[in-house]
Amino acid sequence: MIKNLNNFYSIAPMMGKTDSYFCFLMKIINEKTYIYSEMMHSETIIRTNILDKYKILKNLSNIAIQIAGNCPKSMAIAAKKASGFGFSEININCGCPSKNVLAGEFGLSLLNNPSLVRKCATAIKNETNTNISVKTRIGIDYIENDKLLDSFLYEVNLSGIKKYIIHARNGILGKLSTKKNLTIPPLKYERVFNLKNKFHSNDIIINGGFLNTLSYEKYKNKIDGIMIGREAYKNPWIFSNKEILFKDKIKIVIKYIEGLKKYFVDKRFNNQALHHIQNIFNNNYGAKDWRIAVNKSINNNDLQYLLNYIKCNKLGDKLE
Ligand SMILES: Cc1cc2nc3c(=O)[nH]c(=O)nc-3n(C[C@H](O)[C@H](O)[C@H](O)COP(=O)(O)O)c2cc1C
Numbered sequence: 233m234i235k236n237l238n239n240f241y242s243i244a245p246m247m248g249k250t251d252s253y254f255c256f257l258m259k260i261i262n263e264k265t266y267i268y269s270e271m272m273h274s275e276t277i278i279r280t281n282i283l284d285k286y287k288i289l290k291n292l293s294n295i296a297i298q299i300a301g302n303c304p305k306s307m308a309i310a311a312k313k314a315s316g317f318g319f320s321e322i323n324i325n326c327g328c329p330s331k332n333v334l335a336g337e338f339g340l341s342l343l344n345n346p347s348l349v350r351k352c353a354t355a356i357k358n359e360t361n362t363n364i365s366v367k368t369r370i371g372i373d374y375i376e377n378d379k380l381l382d383s384f385l386y387e388v389n390l391s392g393i394k395k396y397i398i399h400a401r402n403g404i405l406g407k408l409s410t411k412k413n414l415t416i417p418p419l420k421y422e423r424v425f426n427l428k429n430k431f432h433s434n435d436i437i438i439n440g441g442f443l444n445t446l447s448y449e450k451y452k453n454k455i456d457g458i459m460i461g462r463e464a465y466k467n468p469w470i471f472s473n474k475e476i477l478f479k480d481k482i483k484i485v486i487k488y489i490e491g492l493k494k495y496f497v498d499k500r501f502n503n504q505a506l507h508h509i510q511n512i513f514n515n516n517y518g519a520k521d522w523r524i525a526v527n528k529s530i531n532n533n534d535l536q537y538l539l540n541y542i543k544c545n546k547l548g549d550k551l552e
Contacts, residue, residue: 238264238294238473240452241445242437244461245270245298245323245367252285253505255295257488258468265471266294268367268397268459271325273338274301274310283317285502288495296321298367300328302338302348304355315360321395322356324349326368326384329403330410340403343368343380346387353391365395367439369403370423378423378430385431395435397459398424414462425454445470466511478516485509486542493535503530506538518547 243250243258245268258265276282277299286292297319301307311322326349328339342349353364366388371380385396400419408416419440428436438451439459451458460470469476492505510526513519522541529537541547 237445237448238262239266240448240457241471242266242268242296242457242459243464243471244268244439244459245296245325246461246465247271248504249465249508251504252288253492253502254465254508255286256288256491257484257508258471259289260484260487260491261468261476262471262473264294264473266296268296268298268323269319271298271300271328272310274299274303274306277310277313278306283314286317286319288491292318293320295319296323296365298323298325300325300333300338302336302342302345302352304348304351307352308355308359311356311362311364312359315362319362321363321365322360323365323367323397324352324356326366327399327403328410329369329405329408329413331406334406340369340372340405343372343384343403346384349384349388350391353388353393357392363395364391364393365397365435366393367397367399369399369401370420370427371402373402373404373407374417375402376420378426381423381427382430385427385434389431389434394433395437396427396431397437397439398427400424400438400440428455465508467514468512481513481516482542482547485512486539489535489538493539496535501533501535503533506530506535513547516547522547 243265247270250267250270255267258267272282297314299307299310299322314322325339326342333339334341356364400421400423402417404413421438424438435456437457437459438455442458442460443463464471488509506526506529510523513522525538525541529535
């Protein structure tokens with residue numbers, strides 16, 4: 233990532249991936265990284281202590297929370313609670329096509345119901361001063377025209393929302409698995425660039441299929457930002473703002489594990505935190521043995537094992 237472009241690129245919300253621990257890791261790699269949390273339902277935020285996990289972070293600057301739901305009152309209460317925790321932005325999920333989400337009539341269903349999104353956004357605005365954004369898709373099913381998304385923005389803009397993140401691929405209602413809907417149907421970047429031309433006073437962020445943080449010059453006049461999902465998880469180093477050598481990577485991983493050790497000292501260990509570093513040395517020599525070591529550490533709930541593994545120079549030995 234080129235210096236000072238931290239706000240052009242962001243990391244996409246991903247269930248089971250962009251949790252508090254992944255945010256913690258990314259902040260060690262580059263404290264300015266802009267990240268969207270995995271989706272959390274408004275009622276979960278209200279009724280559970282799910283947000284407590286974010287106390288592992290010193291502060292939540294540049295961390296947006298993605299809230300799912302469709303009840304304006306519930307969304308507003310959840311947003312108020314999230315704002316109290318210090319999240320920098322409240323993002324409303326209007327793009328998830330999973331069966332459970334559609335059954336609850338939130339996520340992608342909301343692209344068909346802009347007046348309800350407007351009500352949710354207005355209710356949130358009445359409860360908090362935190363910036364609000366919406367993440368959605370370019371359309372529903374296999375319909376290729378702009379009508380649906382244009383009328384969505386016209387309506388939701390009336391709530392005062394400025395920022396929209398657009399996954400440049402239609403969402404398919406019910407007929408495709410969530411996973412397949414990440415590759416089918418094809419991406420249509422031009423539709424998002426056209427949206428920016430039509431709604432030039434909105435901040436429009438494009439998402440889908442981006443693999444690095446090097447294309448600012450190419451896209452800076454077409455769009456306000458690029459959001460990266462799967463590749464950011466696979467290769468988080470692309471968000472570093474300086475050249476990163478293998479020894480720097482090791483230092484970062486040590487800092488992460490030591491941070492986890494401190495955080496979990498009086499809590500039940502959540503081994504999801506280690507999944508985030510399982511593939512972190514991919515493309516480096518020793519990556520396979522590292523994955524095995526992480527697995528061992530997960531199975532034994534043993535963070536010290538990984539620190540010892542690094543200290544014994546098991547990674548470094550194989551590299552040089
Ligand atoms: C494992 C996984 C979980 C996801 N969870 C969410 C989610 O919670 N909320 C959301 O808006 N999108 C979610 N997405 C979609 C991503 O945010 C993003 O729109 C999609 O992966 C396309 O970007 P990419 O091609 O850069 O990965 C998820 C994607 C993946 C792969």
